[in-house]
Amino acid sequence: MFSLDRDSAVPLADQIEARLRALIEGARLPPGARLTSIRQLSGQLGVSPNTVVAAYDRLAAAGLVASRGKFGYFVCEAASPMPSEAWLEAGEEQEPVWLAQQSNDQRAGVLLASSGALPASWLSDAIPATVLQRALARSDAGMAARCPPQGLPELRERIATLLRAQGIPADAGRVLTTWGGTHAIDLICRSTLQPGDAVLVENPGYFLMFGRLRQAGYRIVPVARRPDGVDLGALEAACREHRPKLLFLQSVLHNPTGWGSSAANLHRALLIAHQHGVLIAEDDVHGHFHPGHPTRLAQLSGLDGVVYYSSFCKALSPALRLGYIAAEPGRLKPLLREKIYSVLTTGALNELVLLEVLSAGRWRKHIDRLQQKLGAARNAAARRLRDAGVLLDHPGEGGLFLWGAVPRGVDIDELVKDAYLNKILLARGATFMADGADDPHLRFNAVFSQHARVAEYLGQRFAAVASARGAMERAGVVA
Numbered sequence: 001m002f003s004l005d006r007d008s009a010v011p012l013a014d015q016i017e018a019r020l021r022a023l024i025e026g027a028r029l030p031p032g033a034r035l036t037s038i039r040q041l042s043g044q045l046g047v048s049p050n051t052v053v054a055a056y057d058r059l060a061a062a063g064l065v066a067s068r069g070k071f072g073y074f075v076c077e078a079a080s081p082m083p084s085e086a087w088l089e090a091g092e093e094q095e096p097v098w099l100a101q102q103s104n105d106q107r108a109g110v111l112l113a114s115s116g117a118l119p120a121s122w123l124s125d126a127i128p129a130t131v132l133q134r135a136l137a138r139s140d141a142g143m144a145a146r147c148p149p150q151g152l153p154e155l156r157e158r159i160a161t162l163l164r165a166q167g168i169p170a171d172a173g174r175v176l177t178t179w180g181g182t183h184a185i186d187l188i189c190r191s192t193l194q195p196g197d198a199v200l201v202e203n204p205g206y207f208l209m210f211g212r213l214r215q216a217g218y219r220i221v222p223v224a225r226r227p228d229g230v231d232l233g234a235l236e237a238a239c240r241e242h243r244p245k246l247l248f249l250q251s252v253l254h255n256p257t258g259w260g261s262s263a264a265n266l267h268r269a270l271l272i273a274h275q276h277g278v279l280i281a282e283d284d285v286h287g288h289f290h291p292g293h294p295t296r297l298a299q300l301s302g303l304d305g306v307v308y309y310s311s312f313c314k315a316l317s318p319a320l321r322l323g324y325i326a327a328e329p330g331r332l333k334p335l336l337r338e339k340i341y342s343v344l345t346t347g348a349l350n351e352l353v354l355l356e357v358l359s360a361g362r363w364r365k366h367i368d369r370l371q372q373k374l375g376a377a378r379n380a381a382a383r384r385l386r387d388a389g390v391l392l393d394h395p396g397e398g399g400l401f402l403w404g405a406v407p408r409g410v411d412i413d414e415l416v417k418d419a420y421l422n423k424i425l426l427a428r429g430a431t432f433m434a435d436g437a438d439d440p441h442l443r444f445n446a447v448f449s450q451h452a453r454v455a456e457y458l459g460q461r462f463a464a465v466a467s468a469r470g471a472m473e474r475a476g477v478v479a
Helices: 012-025 036-047 050-059 097-103 129-137 154-166 180-193 207-215 232-242 263-275 297-301 329-343 346-358 362-388 410-423 451-475
Strands: 063-068 073-077 175-178 197-205 221-226 246-249 279-283 306-311 323-326 402-405 441-446
Touching: 012 036, 036 050, 036 063, 050 063, 050 073, 063 207, 097 207, 129 329, 154 175, 154 346, 175 180, 175 329, 180 207, 180 246, 180 279, 180 323, 180 329, 197 207, 197 232, 207 221, 207 402, 221 232, 221 306, 246 306, 246 323, 263 279, 263 297, 279 297, 297 306, 362 451, 410 451
Parallel strands: 197 221, 197 246, 246 279, 279 306
Antiparallel strands: 063 073, 175 323, 306 323, 402 441
């Protein structure tokens, strides 16, 4: 029927599966045809019956063949082709959930110029297969291992070591693992707020959080974000008027702008929150990308009045889905209760893999490489975007994002719609505004926005708008 290449690195079971799959898909084994028996094929190919069983099982799992007990395996009828519109959209175009979905669906040909994630090629070597093997070897139970709801003690201590290096006083007892930053936000809200409570958020800020807060019945109070930190006057006024229980702040590499915060601004924000009895939730999901040593609220406060959270998903592996919260034990206990109520625990495999990465020293080297590559990408993207006509008046301190304004006269809503028709994903500034206000900015992913397609498209669109505006002005239509 066919032969096997015994010098190939491809396992024999994989070769058998591939050969039979080709025969089935090429109609040389038509629907209803009976496959050679396991014993007979193993004899013909000179392999063990178990090798043939493995190949047949995979074909059955793919729906190409079906087992009929003692009668053997038979080729199935060809499945109907997947419809071209097989995607289910979570929201309308430019809604936060829609934008987040595009970054994860990664549809063919679409350039994710406003994505919130690194390209897969930048993370592909962060966790090699050998790390997975060593991670599983850490547990006698292997894939049957259970994870304590607070997280593996050894991993929590490794995370605490990272925090102490940032000047944040933490130990394993002050750390709780999560399924990522979004899970951390949910736990903090569940353990702190009741429907109707006021929550202060940065404006602009993390877009997915706004809808989640409204869905839970919390009152969102936007507070303006400046290049050097939160607007302190607006923060104090909001505390006096709305008596909030919780304030979400991104002190380092703010999303979507990439801005940082001065130590003076953070110190004053802490004093205002303390005076009004407001708990601060410090979002440091993008802090890993900062090339220097920025000041953080958790560092200044010693975790007094601050719950700190971060994630490894963006910088290490989106497949790993693991983050963490650091807080005083008294605040960590209700967070742990909410974690048990909602998801029981995090995955032992995820935690064992991360523990191996941190223990082997791979994390620091990986982050150093990412920071260097991001610095080069930011410079290249900023240069191209400025040449195209994008205004980058406050480019930020580093990281993934550039926050650029479009030229006067450009309809930003029409721009992002047309860009998507041209397979370029752009996110408008209004999407990141908690109050829904119009905004002339776009969030650019510095890595994807290096691509010439982005600058060429924007340059052409801006030039067309300028040309039309000039013609109208000459005709006396526009003042």
